[in-house]
Amino acid sequence: MERYVAGIDIGGTTVKMAVFTLEGDMVDKWEIPTDKTGGGEHIIRDIGASMKKQLDSLGIPYEALQSAGVGAPGPVDVENGLLFEAVNLGWKDRYPLRDLVKDALQIPTAIDNDANCAALGEMWKGAGKGAGDLICITLGTGVGGGIIVNGDIVHGAKGAAGEIGHMTAVPEGGYLCNCGKTGCLETVASATGLVRMAMDNIKAWNGASFLKEKVEKAGVISAKDVFEAASMGDEPAASTIDQLALQLGLALANAGSILNPEKIVLGGGVSKAGDLVLSPVKQYFRKFAFKPVGESTEIVVAELENDAGVTGAAWLAVNKI
Amino acid sequence: MERYVAGIDIGGTTVKMAVFTLEGDMVDKWEIPTDKTGGGEHIIRDIGASMKKQLDSLGIPYEALQSAGVGAPGPVDVENGLLFEAVNLGWKDRYPLRDLVKDALQIPTAIDNDANCAALGEMWKGAGKGAGDLICITLGTGVGGGIIVNGDIVHGAKGAAGEIGHMTAVPEGGYLCNCGKTGCLETVASATGLVRMAMDNIKAWNGASFLKEKVEKAGVISAKDVFEAASMGDEPAASTIDQLALQLGLALANAGSILNPEKIVLGGGVSKAGDLVLSPVKQYFRKFAFKPVGESTEIVVAELENDAGVTGAAWLAVNKI
Numbered sequence: 001m002e003r004y005v006a007g008i009d010i011g012g013t014t015v016k017m018a019v020f021t022l023e024g025d026m027v028d029k030w031e032i033p034t035d036k037t038g039g040g041e042h043i044i045r046d047i048g049a050s051m052k053k054q055l056d057s058l059g060i061p062y063e064a065l066q067s068a069g070v071g072a073p074g075p076v077d078v079e080n081g082l083l084f085e086a087v088n089l090g091w092k093d094r095y096p097l098r099d100l101v102k103d104a105l106q107i108p109t110a111i112d113n114d115a116n117c118a119a120l121g122e123m124w125k126g127a128g129k130g131a132g133d134l135i136c137i138t139l140g141t142g143v144g145g146g147i148i149v150n151g152d153i154v155h156g157a158k159g160a161a162g163e164i165g166h167m168t169a170v171p172e173g174g175y176l177c178n179c180g181k182t183g184c185l186e187t188v189a190s191a192t193g194l195v196r197m198a199m200d201n202i203k204a205w206n207g208a209s210f211l212k213e214k215v216e217k218a219g220v221i222s223a224k225d226v227f228e229a230a231s232m233g234d235e236p237a238a239s240t241i242d243q244l245a246l247q248l249g250l251a252l253a254n255a256g257s258i259l260n261p262e263k264i265v266l267g268g269g270v271s272k273a274g275d276l277v278l279s280p281v282k283q284y285f286r287k288f289a290f291k292p293v294g295e296s297t298e299i300v301v302a303e304l305e306n307d308a309g310v311t312g313a314a315w316l317a318v319n320k321i
Numbered sequence: 322m323e324r325y326v327a328g329i330d331i332g333g334t335t336v337k338m339a340v341f342t343l344e345g346d347m348v349d350k351w352e353i354p355t356d357k358t359g360g361g362e363h364i365i366r367d368i369g370a371s372m373k374k375q376l377d378s379l380g381i382p383y384e385a386l387q388s389a390g391v392g393a394p395g396p397v398d399v400e401n402g403l404l405f406e407a408v409n410l411g412w413k414d415r416y417p418l419r420d421l422v423k424d425a426l427q428i429p430t431a432i433d434n435d436a437n438c439a440a441l442g443e444m445w446k447g448a449g450k451g452a453g454d455l456i457c458i459t460l461g462t463g464v465g466g467g468i469i470v471n472g473d474i475v476h477g478a479k480g481a482a483g484e485i486g487h488m489t490a491v492p493e494g495g496y497l498c499n500c501g502k503t504g505c506l507e508t509v510a511s512a513t514g515l516v517r518m519a520m521d522n523i524k525a526w527n528g529a530s531f532l533k534e535k536v537e538k539a540g541v542i543s544a545k546d547v548f549e550a551a552s553m554g555d556e557p558a559a560s561t562i563d564q565l566a567l568q569l570g571l572a573l574a575n576a577g578s579i580l581n582p583e584k585i586v587l588g589g590g591v592s593k594a595g596d597l598v599l600s601p602v603k604q605y606f607r608k609f610a611f612k613p614v615g616e617s618t619e620i621v622v623a624e625l626e627n628d629a630g631v632t633g634a635a636w637l638a639v640n641k642i
Contacts, residue, residue, distance in 0.1 A: 075613070133477055147579060149470045156454055156581025158617035166611035167575040171567070180612060246492070251575075254488040258468060258576050260477025290487035291501060292396070296479035 004060060005317035006051060006068040006105070009114060009309030010034065012088040015047060018310040019060065022318055024125050028058055029310060040090035044097075048104030068109045069316030070101050071117030071309045075159050081111055084159075110320035112312075115162060116153045118304075119146025120312030122265045126303040131262040135255055136302070137164055139248075139270035142178070143186040149259065164255060165190070169247045188247045191223035191269050197243055198226045201236040211237045227273045244270075245277060249284020256297045257290040267302030325381060326638035327389040327426070329368060330435060330630030331355065333409040336368060339631040340381065343639055345446050349379055350631060361411035365418075369425030389430045390637030391422050392438030392630045396480050402432055405480075431641035433633075436483060437474045439625075440467025441633030443586045447624040452583035456576055457623070458485055460569075460591035463499070464507040468580065485576060486511070490568045510569045512544035512590050518564055519547045522557040532558045548594045565591075566598060570605020577618045578611040588623030 004027065009016040011034060018029035032050050035042040055062055074086040081098025083091060091097075102109040112120075119128075119136035128134040134148040143165030147154040154161045165186035166179050174183020175196060187193045198221065202212045211229040215221055229237035252264055264285075270277060278301065286294040304311055325348065330337040332355060339350035353371050356363040376383055395407040402419025404412060412418075423430040433441075440449075440457035449455040455469040464486030468475040475482045486507035487500050495504020496517060508514045519542065523533045532550040536542055550558035573585055585606075591598060599622065607615040625632055 133475075133482075145579075149475050150473070152471070154454075154470050154580060156614075156617075157583040158581060158613050160611060160613040160617065161454075161579065161581040163578045163581070163611045163614065167578050168571060168609040171571055171609065181609075184611075250489060250492055254572075254575055255579050257484045257488050258466075258482065258579060259475060260479060260482040260484070262478040288489040288492065288502075290481060290484045290505075292479050292481040293477075293484065296477075296481065 001064055003066045004064050005314050006065060007310035007314030008047060008068060009071040009117060009313055011073055016310050017050060020314040024314060030054060036090055044100045044104045051105060065107055067107050067317040067321045068101060068105050069313035070097065070109060070111045071114040071313045072097055072111055073114050076111055076113045077159060078112055078155055108321045110316040112153060112316055114309050115144035116146040117312030118308035119148055120153060120315045121304050121308035122302055123148055124315045125311050126308060127265045127300045128263050133259065133261040134263055134265060135259060135261050136265045138268040139189055139266060140268035141190060141192055143190050164251065167251050169251055185247060185251045189244055194223045194226055194240060194244055195221060198237060198240040201240050205236040207235065209236050210234045223269060227276060231276055241277060242280060245280035246284050249281045250288045253285050253288035256293045260293050261297055264297060264299045265302050271301050322385050324387045325385050326635050327372060327386060328631035328635030329389060330392040330438065330634055332394055337631050338371060341635040345635060351375060357411055365421045365425045372426060386428055388428050388638040388642045389422060389426050390634035391418065391430060391432045392435040392634045393418055393432055394435050397432055397434045398480060399433055399476055429642045431637040433474060433637055435630050436465035437467040438633030439629040440469055441474060441636045442625050442629035443623055444469055445636045446632050447629060448586045448621045449584050454580065454582040455584055455586060456580060456582050457586040459589040460510055460587060461589035462511060462513055464511050485572065488572050490572055506568060506572045510565055515544045515547055515561060515565055516542060519558060519561040522561050526557040528556065530557050531555045544590060548597060552597055562598060563601060566601035567605050570602045571609045574606050574609035577614045581614050582618055585618060585620045586623050587620065592622050
């Protein structure tokens with residue numbers, strides 16, 4: 001009988017689920033809504049029911065599923081299988097996620113946080129394939145990170161390793177971050193941070209600007225608006241991109257000089273702007289990195305997109321049980 | 322028969338040598354001058370002869386020496402046992418150090434660079450004892466670093482991991498570094514960098530200052546002079562220490578947010594200034610680090626001093642053969 005593993009990526013809106021072979025080939029993927037009612041008490045029961053139903057419809061006997069991996073939206077105590085908290089799901093202090101999923105699915109289960117799962121996914125089957133040393137960064141609403149050394153995630157003393165988004169990019173006078181600190185990389189390299197910087201640049205700009213007109217008409221702009229305006233040569237938009245690229249290139253160079261990974265993998269919305277962002281980020285990276293690092297560490301774009309989390313969770317199911 | 326290992330730390334002036342038990346207890350240590358004549362061709366022969374002579378005088382039969390570890394003053398290809406170069410010893414491109422020492426001593430040998438050996442020494446027997454995740458930094462003429470994750474050194478793609486001294490601390494307008502880049506941490510956190518910053522601060526200072534008087538009389542000052550003046554309340558000296566502490570605290574905070582090690586171990590001359598430097602470094606570290614990192618990563622002073630290198634080399638002899 002062929003054996004399979006499950007990869008599960010729990011998010012605030014949907015739970016992404018997938019079945020993989022032991023070699024990491026995806027057999028099927030699907031998602032269910034995240035039911036946050038009752039303090040999130042139905043989420044795990046829903047996962048269990050959906051897994052059984054889906055395997056049934058795939059014609060895979062349940063006994064063929066040998067283990068599961070779960071990516072969780074918050075800091076995790078990997079050893080004890082606990083989620084410290086996941087405020088947006090309603091799960092409280094030290095939620096015993098691993099054992100609850102294990103009971104619901106009746107198979108051995110391993111957990112890690114979602115950013116680490118995404119990094120493992122890119123290492124196993126994506127842009128970092130074949131690399132044992134990797135830094136993965138997701139540039140979305142926030143900036144998440146996962147660090148891989150010798151083919152495994154670095155968790156650190158309190159599970160707080162990989163928090164590249166909370167490197168201090170602006171030591172004095174930076175924007176306030178959600179973490180309580182000011183000047184975090186996340187405040188200048190996330191989509192949210194990009195829009196805020198653009199709004200400030202527009203305020204200080206007296207010349208012609210499509211982006212300024214858009215703000216005056218619509219009241220709000222998105223990161224995509226900034227990218228579009230910059231690619232049309234809009235000056236405050238272009239200088240906003242340059243600010244982001246400088247700060248991101250500098251932070252990656254400093255992370256690179258510490259770890260000299262084979263690859264730095266950039267994912268999330270901001271990385272989808274393509275060469276408009278990537279090309280200056282690479283220039284600043286080479287400018288600020290220790291020379292042998294600038295020459296040997298490659299910056300690449302993530303490949304798995306929304307599948308990174310379930311793929312990395314499946315890697316846990318194969319390698320961490 | 323009790324078995325032993327050798328730890329050897331090759332420097333530009335002396336070669337430090339020591340014999341250890343397999344548990345890492347030092348039996349004896351000594352040093353010989355580094356003979357740089359003839360492109361450094363005598364160094365390894367001297368090591369071999371000295372080892373035999375010393376074991377003889379200790380009454381340890383040569384057969385009891387089971388392996389050796391060597392710390393080398395330059396970037397190393399650990400896998401192939403090559404030293405890329407060690408300009409100050411006269412050793413050229415891809416010097417086959419491991420096999421040459423192995424032939425001279427007639428025992429299995431492992432090598433790594435000296436900063437990594439110092440980090441392994443502190444992990445095994447020093448300030449990092451018992452910690453599996455560690456950042457070690459030596460603040461001397463330059464700034465060297467070694468990163469330990471899961472109880473082993475991180476080498477990175479081209480052996481350039483751990484180069485914390487070449488993190489870019491001053492993105493614009495920084496001092497030129499020996500590595501060819503500007504604004505490296507080494508230019509503001511080494512003893513050399515401290516003196517240069519102090520000289521600049523003195524030039525711009527119009528008030529009373531012991532340090533300024535000293536420069537005017539003697540023409541030159543040392544890092545020790547700056548520490549002494551600062552501890553007596555000299556203003557340009559105190560503001561120089563604050564600049565160093567800010568840059569070092571910021572770099573350690575950013576390295577900490579990436580790796581969340583149990584401990585950050587500071588060694589070398591600058592760390593010997595005690596609380597004058599340590600106390601503001603810790604303050605800036607907590608200010609700039611991601612909060613869970615600031616709470617869980619501890620900054621401590623190295624304990625092994627000049628023995629760190631041979632101790633880490635001996636660790637290689639026990640664990641990497």
